Amino acid sequence: MYSEVSCAIVSGIESILVRAETDISPGLPVFDMVGFLSSEVKEAKERVRTALKNCGYNLPVKRITVNISPASIRKTGSGFDLPVAVSILAATEVIRSAQLKDLVMVGELGLNGGIYPVNGVLSMALAASECGKHICIVPKENSFEASLVPQMTVVGVSHLTEVVAYLNEGIECSRKRNEAPTDEESACQKEICAEDEPEADFAFMNGQKLLRRACEVSASGRHNLLMLGPPGSGKTMAAKCLPSILPPMDKNEQMELSKIYSVCGLFAERKKLLDKRPFRHPHHSISAVGLVGGGQIPHPGEISLANGGVLFLDELTEFRRDTLDMLRQPLEEHQLTIGRSSGSFTFPADFVLVAAMNPCKCGYYPDLSRCRCTQNEIDRYFGRISQPLLDRIDICVEAPRLNFSDITKKADNESSADIRKRVIKALAMQRERFKGTPIRFNSGIPNRDIPLYCSLGKKETRFMEEMYASLGLTARTYHKLLKVARTIADLDGADAIGLSHLQEAVCYRGLDSKDWEGVA
Template sequence: MLAAIRSAAVLGVDAYDVTVEVDAAKGLPQWTIVGLAAGAVKEAKERVAAALTNSGFTLPPRRYTINLAPADQPKTGTAFDLPIALGVLVATGQLDPSATSRLAALGELGLDGTLRAVRGVLPVALRLARSSPGDASPLSLIVPPANAWEARVASRLPTLSPPTLQALVRALRRGADAPPELWGEEHGGSAAAPVGAMPPGGDERLDLRDVVGQGGAKRALEIAAAGGHALLLVGPPGGGKTMLARRLPGILPPLSDDEALEVLAVQSVAGLLPPGGALSSERPFRAPHHTLSVAALIGGGSLPRPGEVSLAHHGVLFLDELQEIPRSVLDALRQPMEDGRVVISRAQQSLAFPAKFALVGAMNPCPCGQAGQAGRTCTCSPADIARHRARVSGPLADRLDMTVHVPAVAIAALGGGGEGEPSALVRARVVAARERQRERYRRLRRVTCNAHVPGRWLDAHTPIAPNARALLGMSAERLALSARGYHRVLKVARTIADLDQSEGIERAHVAESLFVRTPERVPAQVEVA
């Protein structure tokens, strides 16, 4: 007898339909899984056989052929365990085919028949919801209890999360008369919290008020948060670069509904969603160690997974000790910073992951870290300093909107209490600026902030005062700015104008934008001990 169970698989951060076909024919007992199945998929026969037996079902000696259609797409992971088990039960006459005609299933099976969490449930739920938007009898999605909340966030499809295979089959046999506990309504958790809910401990974020001094760096953080701009903090050890960057999440604007779903989809594919989680409005903040590889940063592997740039989608990627990261790894950031996505190509397929992030880097001005510091002696030679600065290549530096010097703080100033504005006040200005940008770019596809708008569009559609344009043109020539650099200065000026609630760009906005892009450099001639 032939059975067909609907399921789905994930390719990148998108899902596609998969039909699990099971044929139980007479012959020598044997399991064959076809359809470009990877190792974890082929091992499903051992898990499914043990789960069926330990759940009290019979497993007749048959020749079982399982086809995962479309057969020309590679299949990975353990999510096909549950549909294969249901297909075997239908093919052997232990479950009526009509009971599975309007459901889609995915989940890993334990040897005792328990349903275990899998990756990528959210993209699958979105895909199934799109494929049957107007059906009178919509599909029911069967997922493990740990994945129920993300499935319910993604779509309005009936989502069922039985704890075991045995409970699922009992419910399918009883149909509408099955009690809720068999469907897993008590085990799947409640619907996820709406966007805007704070995660546990979310109100305990670090506050900018804790940072002593560093007014220029704080202003740069505010501009970066308001416009989604890239920022490099340069200063001696202990100056507060990391301390400042760690307080950036406290002033970032909340995610919109669409942005939150995109972030959740990347985390679902990466397997980073906790069981029983909730949809949060907090933007991602990723801070990997400086020993990371290109694959860890960009994504990849034999079975490509999203890297740090994708996990920071719609958020911030903080790279501390930037000078310690190999130049080849840093240069891999160039294309994602321009395109907002990463394309990973392999012999059989190419996968695209979203990567719209704001880069924040921190580095010392020289190997010893004291170059240009008043009252301190640098022990590095000019050649050492040149090699140190060359770690950040010219093309990558051209993509950095702002470079800010973070000087050492006087010891006498550390004894006083916190000064300056709290993060809550700064965040209020940032949120207001982002709302202005969202309204301005509402007709542009996938553009929500100044950092992502095309430079030529901004130049053509933004009121710029004549003296501001004259200053920008003159400075671009004197500083030998590239076309990219010119437009990035303009984007930062637009963000500064938004923070000032100005409709157009004035000369003061351009002047500040030029200053944070080309601050006073560390003197080339330093005192050598």
């Protein structure tokens, strides 16, 4: 007898539908699995055999061949157990094959027949829906994830017998069609939101006026930001607040981000799409693969998990240089393409890079009464930052040590919501300006278009000419400065870049080694 069941594998963050076929024919009793399988998929044989036995189904004493096709794609992951088991059951006519046509199923089997969650269910369900399959059988823990796909009927199962019961008798343990959530559900969702960590808000941040403003400019033009300051000056706090002033994510962005989290197994038992912009802060010991993604079977890295949000690199100088250099391509292209012999994988990586570092080894540098670093130590410290990475950071700002009154005073600081309104306005101006071009934000203006978008008046040109000489700017730093000035003008609602915008942009200009020479 022959049977066929659809299942899916994750490739990058997208999924591909594949078929698990079973044929049972007379011959010596062998259980063979073929189809370019990785070792965890080969092991499915033992799990399936035992699970079937423990559920009371005996394998026929015949030759059983399982093929997962197409055979050209390497099969990885533990989600094949359930489809293989079901296709064997269909081939032995325990389950009627006709039932299996519109179905896609994934799940890992335990030896007792229990079904355990797998990664990437959201991505698989999306792929299924694109291929016209409208029913998904998924592990119970993954059922919410799958039900986020519109028009998808999701059957969450926790035991093999439940699957058989559903397929033969239509008995459902928990079936979910994607409908508007009932009152009870939305109440439950709200509860979950409340359980989330309260979002950082600029209202709780005292002092640091320049840093606050720099964050606003950074969010408005998607400029990468570098914060420089002694320990405990609020750099991490500011970075955490940054996602709260980015505009809310739209449905597409939410879906894409949720997909990445699902593939990485980070979706957990969330009851909705991820709707908050991500804030990722990997520890500086992270490997290059952990940061940008990769591996033999490429999986997304931190930069993809920060897609649409903020990637915060605290203690920038402590990161390995080659790790940071891996960020160069994704920072330019907002995505990362990883080539492997099995094909090339593209991961989205559209994030704002926020980095923080101390000004020197001890952290107190221009305060000479506390800093004891020698000039050599300072030179070495600065030498550790990768210049190509610095070149991709538009805004650099100092976060000075707070004094007592700043810490204790109960100022009514502007809240993130208010700042966000201005940011959204500035982004709207950019959308209008870049209509019909591939440019999305000011930070992405290519150098050849700078005269078009960042033209200066006579007075402003003269100012920049002076600055060019006195600050020792280069063509690149000059262009960066103009882009930042453009964003500041957008925040101001101004069509032309004015003198005050340029002056502010000069305050945010990038670091260079000279900063450490002219001691305070």
